[in-house]
Amino acid sequence: MHEFLLAVCKWLESTSAARVTRESLWVYPFVQLIHFTGLSLWVGTIAIVDLRFLGLAGRRQPAAQFAEQFIPWTWTGFCIGVLGGGLLFSSAASTFLVNPAFEIKFLLVLLGLACHIVVQRKAGKWGGATEIPIVAKLATFTELALWIGVIVAAVEIPNH
Amino acid sequence: MHDWLLSFCQWLEHASLIEAVDNSTWLYPAIEATHFFSLFMLVGTIAFVDLRVLGLAGRGQTVGEIAEQLFPWTWISLGLAVVTGFFMFGSEATAFFDSGYFRIKLLVIVAGVVVAGIIQRKARGWGQSPAIPAGAKVAALVSLLLWIGVILAATEVANHANV
Numbered sequence: 001m002h003e004f005l006l007a008v009c010k011w012l013e014s015t016s017a018a019r020v021t022r023e024s025l026w027v028y029p030f031v032q033l034i035h036f037t038g039l040s041l042w043v044g045t046i047a048i049v050d051l052r053f054l055g056l057a058g059r060r061q062p063a064a065q066f067a068e069q070f071i072p073w074t075w076t077g078f079c080i081g082v083l084g085g086g087l088l089f090s091s092a093a094s095t096f097l098v099n100p101a102f103e104i105k106f107l108l109v110l111l112g113l114a115c116h117i118v119v120q121r122k123a124g125k126w127g128g129a130t131e132i133p134i135v136a137k138l139a140t141f142t143e144l145a146l147w148i149g150v151i152v153a154a155v156e157i158p159n160h
Numbered sequence: 161m162h163d164w165l166l167s168f169c170q171w172l173e174h175a176s177l178i179e180a181v182d183n184s185t186w187l188y189p190a191i192e193a194t195h196f197f198s199l200f201m202l203v204g205t206i207a208f209v210d211l212r213v214l215g216l217a218g219r220g221q222t223v224g225e226i227a228e229q230l231f232p233w234t235w236i237s238l239g240l241a242v243v244t245g246f247f248m249f250g251s252e253a254t255a256f257f258d259s260g261y262f263r264i265k266l267l268v269i270v271a272g273v274v275v276a277g278i279i280q281r282k283a284r285g286w287g288q289s290p291a292i293p294a295g296a297k298v299a300a301l302v303s304l305l306l307w308i309g310v311i312l313a314a315t316e317v318a319n320h321a322n323v
Contacts, residue, residue, distance in 0.1 A: 028319070029312060029315050029316055029319060030312075032315040032319075033308065033311055033312045033315060036199075036311045036314075036315065037203075037308055037311055039200055040199070040200045040202075040203035040204045040207065040307075040311070041204055041207060041208075042200075042204075043197070043200035043201070043204060044200050044201050044202075044203060044204010044205055044207070044208070045204055045208065047197075047200070047201050047204070048201070048204070048205060048208075048230065048233060051233070057229065057232075057233060060225060060228070060229060061221065061225075061229075065220065066229070068220075069217070069218040069220055069221070069226075070208070070217075070218070072217070073208065073211065073217050077204075148193065148197055151193045151196045151197050151200075152189060152190070152193040154193075154196075155189050155192045155193045155196065156189055159189075
């Protein structure tokens with residue numbers, strides 16, 4: 001399995017997109033910009049909805065409606081973030097493959113993504129009730145924790 | 161002024177609180193992660209209001225209503241970003257002080273904050289007029305560009321850090 005993944009990583013590194021990202025003085029920061037801009041939309045919109053369900057933000061509107069308005073830009077942010085992240089990963093794929101911080105980050109991303117899909121699908125039901133149910137608070141708290149975890153792991157990547 | 165700032169930076173690098181943070185295995189990454197998280201919330205909330213002004217998001221509510229809900233978190237995030245940023249700055253104060261990219265980053269942040277403040281003040285009025293004025297859309301576009309600029313400057317600071 002590891003051999004297979006390593007082969008995929010080596011192939012990714014050899015693509016021209018990866019090479020340009022790695023070698024060009026201005027493309028690399030631009031790719032980082034894409035990654036972080038996408039993440040700002042993704043994490044920012046997710047977090048504000050979580051804060052709403054945790055009772056800390058935007059109480060003017062019912063929670064379900066509040067959450068719904070962010071959905072298109074949340075996923076736009078996700079796609080932009082993945083695009084940037086994919087290029088960054090490709091530029092040095094085989095080193096990231098064996099980096100424990102990156103492995104944890106990627107695992108948390110998958111968990112966080114699954115958690116977000118649950119939250120988004122349930123938001124209508126959870127946010128329509130007169131009082132936000134406990135399960136909703138648990139789920140949104142977990143989502144926040146997972147994505148903060150992703151950031152902590154990401155910050156540690158250069159250290160390994 | 162320059163000399164005074166430089167000596168302040170030299171003092172700061174060796175201040176016990178800054179050194180304690182820098183030497184801690186867990187505190188510095190925690191501060192760094194908080195800085196990134198608050199950055200995402202800061203830019204995310206500002207960007208969503210800007211997108212609403214541009215008519216591209218959240219059209220179920222007026223600009224004023226959205227701004228009212230999001231801006232408190234914009235300012236909380238800014239506060240968090242500044243505090244955590246200060247600790248990160250402090251640990252390598254003289255190096256950051258010398259960095260042209262860092263100075264640009266600070267300048268663009270100030271500009272972005274000023275524009276955000278203007279948008280916040282004007283948002284309710286814009287939301288109450290039948291159509292959002294062209295000037296508002298210009299402001300929103302400028303705001304988006306400025307904060308993208310902040311992110312770019314920040315990545316360049318990190319890329320050129322001789323840490």
